[in-house]
Amino acid sequence: xxxxxxxxxxxxxxxxxxxxxxxxxxxxxxxxxxxxxxxxxxxxxxxxxxxxxxxxxxxxxxxxxxxxxxxxxxxxxxxxxxxxxxxxxxxxxxxxxxxxxxxxxxxxxxxxxxxxxxxxxxxxxxxxxxxxxxxxxxxxxxxxxxxxxxxxxxxxxxxxxxxxxxxxxxxxxxxxxxxxxxxxxxxxxxxxxxxxxxxxxxxxxxxxxxxxxxxxxxxxxxxxxxxxxxxxxxxxxxxxxxxxxxxxxxxxxxxxxxxxxxxxxxxxxxxxxxxxxxxxxxxxxxxxxxxxxxxxxxxxxxxxxxxxxxxxxxxxxxxxxxxxxxxxxxxxxxxxxxxxxxxxxxxxxxxxxxxxxxxxxxxxxxxxxxxxxxxxxxxxxxxxxxxxxxxxxxxxxxxxxxxxxxxxxxxxxxxxxxxxxxxxxxxxxxx
Amino acid sequence: xxxxxxxxxxxxxxxxxxxxxxxxxxxxxxxxxxxxxxxxxxxxxxxxxxxxxxxxxxxxxxxxxxxxxxxxxxxxxxxxxxxxxxxxxxxxxxxxxxxxxxxxxxxxxxxxxxxxxxxxxxxxxxxxxxxxxxxxxxxxxxxxxxxxxxxxxxxxxxxxxxxxxxxxxxxxxxxxxxxxxxxxxxxxxxxxxxxxxxxxxxxxxxxxxxxxxxxxxxxxxxxxxxxxxxxxxxxxxxxxxxxxxxxxxxxxxxxxxxxxxxxxxxxxxxxxxxxxxxxxxxxxxxxxxxxxxxxxxxxxxxxxxxxxxxxxxxxxxxxxxxxxxxxxxxxxxxxxxxxxxxxxxxxxxxxxxxxxxxxxxxxxxxxxxxxxxxxxxxx
Numbered sequence: 001x002x003x004x005x006x007x008x009x010x011x012x013x014x015x016x017x018x019x020x021x022x023x024x025x026x027x028x029x030x031x032x033x034x035x036x037x038x039x040x041x042x043x044x045x046x047x048x049x050x051x052x053x054x055x056x057x058x059x060x061x062x063x064x065x066x067x068x069x070x071x072x073x074x075x076x077x078x079x080x081x082x083x084x085x086x087x088x089x090x091x092x093x094x095x096x097x098x099x100x101x102x103x104x105x106x107x108x109x110x111x112x113x114x115x116x117x118x119x120x121x122x123x124x125x126x127x128x129x130x131x132x133x134x135x136x137x138x139x140x141x142x143x144x145x146x147x148x149x150x151x152x153x154x155x156x157x158x159x160x161x162x163x164x165x166x167x168x169x170x171x172x173x174x175x176x177x178x179x180x181x182x183x184x185x186x187x188x189x190x191x192x193x194x195x196x197x198x199x200x201x202x203x204x205x206x207x208x209x210x211x212x213x214x215x216x217x218x219x220x221x222x223x224x225x226x227x228x229x230x231x232x233x234x235x236x237x238x239x240x241x242x243x244x245x246x247x248x249x250x251x252x253x254x255x256x257x258x259x260x261x262x263x264x265x266x267x268x269x270x271x272x273x274x275x276x277x278x279x280x281x282x283x284x285x286x287x288x289x290x291x292x293x294x295x296x297x298x299x300x301x302x303x304x305x306x307x308x309x310x311x312x313x314x315x316x317x318x319x320x321x322x323x324x325x326x327x328x329x330x331x332x333x334x335x336x337x338x339x340x341x342x343x344x345x346x347x348x349x350x351x352x353x354x355x356x357x358x359x360x361x362x363x364x365x366x367x368x369x370x371x372x373x374x375x376x377x378x379x380x381x382x383x384x385x386x387x388x389x390x391x392x393x394x395x396x397x398x399x400x401x402x403x404x405x406x407x408x409x410x411x412x413x414x415x416x417x418x419x420x421x422x423x424x425x426x427x428x429x430x431x
Numbered sequence: 432x433x434x435x436x437x438x439x440x441x442x443x444x445x446x447x448x449x450x451x452x453x454x455x456x457x458x459x460x461x462x463x464x465x466x467x468x469x470x471x472x473x474x475x476x477x478x479x480x481x482x483x484x485x486x487x488x489x490x491x492x493x494x495x496x497x498x499x500x501x502x503x504x505x506x507x508x509x510x511x512x513x514x515x516x517x518x519x520x521x522x523x524x525x526x527x528x529x530x531x532x533x534x535x536x537x538x539x540x541x542x543x544x545x546x547x548x549x550x551x552x553x554x555x556x557x558x559x560x561x562x563x564x565x566x567x568x569x570x571x572x573x574x575x576x577x578x579x580x581x582x583x584x585x586x587x588x589x590x591x592x593x594x595x596x597x598x599x600x601x602x603x604x605x606x607x608x609x610x611x612x613x614x615x616x617x618x619x620x621x622x623x624x625x626x627x628x629x630x631x632x633x634x635x636x637x638x639x640x641x642x643x644x645x646x647x648x649x650x651x652x653x654x655x656x657x658x659x660x661x662x663x664x665x666x667x668x669x670x671x672x673x674x675x676x677x678x679x680x681x682x683x684x685x686x687x688x689x690x691x692x693x694x695x696x697x698x699x700x701x702x703x704x705x706x707x708x709x710x711x712x713x714x715x716x717x718x719x720x721x722x723x724x725x726x727x728x729x730x731x732x733x734x735x736x737x738x739x740x741x742x743x744x745x746x747x748x749x750x751x752x753x754x755x756x757x758x759x760x761x762x763x764x765x766x767x768x769x770x771x772x773x774x775x776x777x778x779x780x781x782x783x784x785x786x787x788x789x790x791x792x793x794x795x796x797x798x799x800x801x802x803x804x805x806x807x808x809x810x
Contacts (some may be wrong), residue, residue: 085502087502213675216679220679220683224686224687224690227687227690228686228687228690228691230691230693235687235691236623236624236687237622237623237624237625237683237684237687237688238622238623238624238627238683239683239687240679240683240686240687241624241627241679241680241683289599289602290602293602293603293606296603297606297623297624297626297627298623300610300623301621301622301623304549304552304610304621305621306546306547306548306549
């Protein structure tokens, strides 16, 4: 395809969407609205309407928080890391992954607020001088979370936006309808001069290099929310790299989950080749093996430590009331991805999609098992009361988070080029 | 590659070979002297540290070569052979591992003071089987990969499969080496990350060796045509990245232990960061992270062979010292640092043996992979 053909083709995807698009958006809005209703019900009635009961005071909301912050790692990995490694195959999938990062972080960052008993006081987390003389505890990982997530969100948004600039300018010059003023505003006067491109290239490389350590820091800090406690099953030195590996794993799985349908719905087959998906499949396999290594190291150390509390917690995971979830998680995260050793599975989009969906399920369950099962069997057996069962409120809020994420993504792919036109043109010209 | 080209590549003069052979013999002599006539524990410590470092370095070269092969890195093609040739040390490492296993009574505290409840894992027969199995699997896969890479007629697919097998075996098995040869020295201490931390340090040493080869190769007539700014820059960046990863692993382990402040966990850190060991700990931190991080931020440093070689040499020495810091404080109960002439001679002997094996193989195969269709002729 010629360079101008690429532009016409991709801008053509941004045309007026059809009825299925509006139906999907409507459905997602309905789920979101119900979730908001459930959240306000919780605010009015108190956290008791969630399934929380001592000792399990972290449940589905914290699971969702860790899950969504994990999803954000796809963008950095696919886009920034592969950019720094000069892996050219990233071009087809980088834009979507960057957008996914931004939307996942927006979704995930809501959960600490949802999880608070008095959500309206969430701004107390900010180190602002106030009339009560309250000051935040800088030694608390919750505060580290705030800083890490805000910084990562800022850099991710800027990274996505800077990458979009040339494409927005192209859209501005081609589109003649209501979107033109929007593109004109967002294009920041981009003319495509040599000087602008020079600045663009250095800024993009710099942001990529900044985004990688930030992404690692974010999930490390999330892991320290757990690891800095004394709780067996949480207090483990491997948690930071293990959480980062899990985040990349779930991020890649979510990318495949989104991109496979998007590719056929928007007709992007020319840009997102099977080869790209095969590479994503390989990445998923590598991350699955690393996750299995982390599981093995955790279980081995718990056994080797000789501590009855450590060992007891891990045995309770595998044999206690949460065992079905733990075994499902191991099957989804460690066993199913082994199918990706077969090239036939990696190159079959339906098979790859199925594996990725199962990994998403497995990774959500992993966070659930870590959060809930450790709390359920903490030091004092007298507190081991009953099974934690999430309520409809938590279910509705969780569903709403997925709805919000997909909604933002759907709006994005119709408003902005879902693949980086400028990079594809560049490759088409170089070829 | 023509023989004339090869002459300018990485080779040893006969004088250098003699000096290295003499040093290797002196190292063996120093070890035996310590064992029979001097302080046996110090001799065992020195052997353990050098085995972990140089066996690890031999594996790290092959693992990095396999990684660069699988990721289709083009820049590193001219340096591939030099990385792969580290495998030549593997046969020489086997006697070292066997001596360590045979003399475990001299250095493994858990043999004399079996920790309660850990006998199922820390017992000599199982220990020996585990370590030998790890050695043979890693060595076998590494050798098969290097052989396949040198004789490319079997095709890229076979090479890719072996590369994947090398990586898949290396991570758990070399972690196991870390757990067994480092963590078990203090049998009450445990850290799930120790294995990952240990192998990251090892790969950092591998990247330092790669950077050193790039820097030396850039000045050699036989390789200079293929090793240019691109290779220097990328080798420098890889080293930079691995130094950061090492520090990340160090910090991830440290922070959780510091925050938890549990006596059974803090002891390992405390005894290395206080008293006589504190200067060693800070030197390691400076050599493997602080200085390389600050210096390698500069593109000019990465592009200047002498500067890159200096940083790479510093990191190699730093990782050696880090292995020493991991091992010795768990064993040594005397006053002062058990780091003197004897340790240096054993270290120099092991290093000489490594260089003899490594360059010895490099001299026998073309220093460049000329059959590689992706060998970039314009460095």
